[in-house]
Amino acid sequence: MIGPTWLVDDLLRVEELLLRTAGSSRHPVVAEAASHLMKAGGKRLRPALVLLASHSGEPGREATDLAAAAVELIHLASLYHDDVMDGTDTRRGVPTVHAKWGTDVAVLAGDYLFAQGCLLGARAGGEVPAILSLGLARVCEGQIAENQALGAAGRSVGQYVETIELKTAALFAAACEMGACTAGAEPERRRALRDYGMALGLVFQVIDDLLDLVGDPDIIGKPPGTDLKEGVFTLPVLLGCKRDPGLRALLERGERRLEVVLPRLRECGAIDAAFAFADERADAARARLDGLGSEDWVVALRTVVSGVLAQADRDRPGAS
C-alpha cells in the first residue's frame, strides 16, 4: 500500500501488538494456532484505515493502536471460521489452521481471536467495545444472510448490497469510525469517515466478487468461479440474471460452470455493469472525504479506493 511514510511505522507498531496478543497464551498450541494466519502475511487494510482515520483528530493515542489491532484480530477470527465452513485448505499460501490442526482447533482458535480482539477493544475503552462488537455482529448476520441466499438467482441487487454491507463493509466502517473516535475527532468528521468506510467496503467486496469470475487465478490465489460453484450469486451474476432470463433459468437448473456462465455475463453487459457499480461507489467513497481537507492522510484514503479498484484493472473489459 502506498501511503505517508509515518503509516509504515504505525503499522509496524500495530503488527508487534498483534503478534504479542495472538501469541500471549501460555498454551503453545493456542499461541501457535492463533498466530498462524497473521504470520503468513496479509495487507492489514483495516488497521491502516483506523490509523489513517485517526488523523481526523489527535493521532498517536494508545487507544488508536489498540483499536487497529482489535479490528484485525476480529477479521482474522472470521477468516478462521470461514475456512472451517468452506473446508479451505490453503490461504495466503500456507495451510489453514483448519487443515493443519483440524476443525476443533480452528473453531476455538477463531473464538480465542475474537476474545483477544474484544479484550484489546476493552483496553482501548470509550466507544470502541460497542463499535467493535456491533461490527462483529453485522459480519455474522451478513454471512448467515449470504448462506441463506445460496442458489437464489432471483435475489435483487438491493438484497446483495445489504448482505455485503453487513458481511464486509460494516467492519471497514467500524475501522474508520474507531480511528476517528479514539482520536477524539468531531462528530461530523467521524460520520464522514464511517460513511467512507462503508462505501469503500462495498467497492472492496464487489471487486472481490468480480475477481472471482474474471481474475487471474495465479493472482487471486484460488481457482476462478469458486463463488459460482458454491451457489454464491454475486453482483455480476445477479445483474446477468436480470438482463438474460435464459441465464437465470440455467442457474436455477443448477448450472455452475464458469465456462458456460462467464461468456453470457460478458455478452449481456453484466460484467461491465458490475464494474460501473464499483466505480460509482468508489466515487461515493471519495466524495465523503471532500470536507476533510487535503492532508496526506486524506490523500492516502483516496489512494486506498483507487488501490482497491486497481486490483481488477487488468481484468476490465477492453483492458490491454
Next chain:
Amino acid sequence: MIGPTWLVDDLLRVEELLLRTAGSSRHPVVAEAASHLMKAGGKRLRPALVLLASHSGEPGREATDLAAAAVELIHLASLYHDDVMDGTDTRRGVPTVHAKWGTDVAVLAGDYLFAQGCLLGARAGGEVPAILSLGLARVCEGQIAENQALGAAGRSVGQYVETIELKTAALFAAACEMGACTAGAEPERRRALRDYGMALGLVFQVIDDLLDLVGDPDIIGKPPGTDLKEGVFTLPVLLGCKRDPGLRALLERGERRLEVVLPRLRECGAIDAAFAFADERADAARARLDGLGSEDWVVALRTVVSGVLAQADRDRPGAS
C-alpha cells in the same frame, strides 16, 4: 434453584433482555437460530451468580442486568460451537442448531451470540468488557488444552485442574466478579466473590465429569461414558490411572468401554476420591463467603454450592 424471592424477578428481567437481544436481528434465520437454545430452557446459573453477587454492593443497577445477560450469551455461544465440534444432535431435549440448520449457521450463530454478549458488556461499561472478554479467552484456551490432552492417561491432576479452571471456572469467576464490580462493591468483597466463583466452577465441572461416568442417563440426558469414549480423561479416570497402573495401560491401548473402566475406578477408590475432591473444593468455595455476612444473598450462594453437589448425591458410592 432455591433462592431469595427477589432473585426470581431479577432473573425474569434478565430473561427478557436475553430474548430481546438474541432475537434482535432483522434476518429471521439469525434471530431464530440465535434464540433457539435459549428458548429450550437452561438453569441460568451464571446470570444468577451475577445477580446474587451484585448484593455485595449496590444491587439493581442496569449494568448488572446487562452483565448477567452478557455472560449467558457467551456461555450459549460456546455451547453452539461445542455442538459443532462434537456433532451433538440434541441438547436440552431439542435438536441443536447444528442439527437443525447445519454447521455453517451453528458456527455463525455462535459468533453472533459472542458479539451480542460483548455488545451488552460494552453497554454495561466500566470493567465489564475486559472481564467478559478475558473470561471468553480463557474458555477457548481451556477447550483447546482439553482437545490437546485427548487420550493422555498420564495427565496430572494439576493439569486437569488448570484445564477446567480455564474451560469452566473462569466464566463462573467472571460472573461473580462482574456482579460485584457493576454494583461498586469494595475490592476485597469482589476478590472473595471471584475466588468463590472459581472454586464453584471447579466443583461444577468435577461433578459434571463424575455424572458422565456414574450418573443416571435419564437424568443427565446423554449416554454415560461419553467423555471416556471421546478420550477425554477426567478427574476420576486420572486418579484411577495413578492408583491402578493396569487401568492406565488398558486406556493407553485404547480401551474406552465404560463397563470395563468403571468397575476398576470404583474398585481402586478413584470415584470416592473424586467426590472427596469436589467436597473439598466446595468447602473452599463456601469458606470464601465467610467474611461476607449472612444476608439472604450469601445464604443463596452457599445453597448454589450444595445444589451443584446434590446433583450427584444419588450417585455417590453408598448412597441409597
